Amino acid sequence: QVQLVESGGGLVQAGGSLRLSCAASGGTFSSYVGWFRQAPGKERDFVAAIGWIGGITYYADSVKGRFSISRSSAKNTVYLQMNSLKAEDTAVYSCAAGFRSGPASSPASYGAWGQGTQVTVSS
Secondary structure, eight states: OOEEEEEOOEEEETTOOEEEEEEEESSOOOSEEEEEEEOTTSOOEEEEEEETTTOOEEEOTTTTTTEEEEEETTTTEEEEEEOSOOGGGOEEEEEEEEEOSSOTTOGGGEEEEOOOEEEEEEO
């Protein structure tokens, strides 16, 4: 089963930018790859997803126009560029792969998860 490792999280001021990476090992991405986030005391929320073959992208309304998901086949990596960050973007961000079926925006559609990376936005 593919192993996922996220990186790129950290502390940033509101209005700043971060780029998260999700690297796969032990296999390759296929179908959809998603980014989700979970703030303390809240449910895991969909952020963005990308079709690995065709590159089609999906975004949560809360991040449209600010976040951008992309992929590198050569590096077997998916990226999440986050601009104009807000305090409410603070969460643990996790990437998901091993897509099975269902909406790309649903956590239940994925079978493999990374350990997550903390993003903290100070206001």
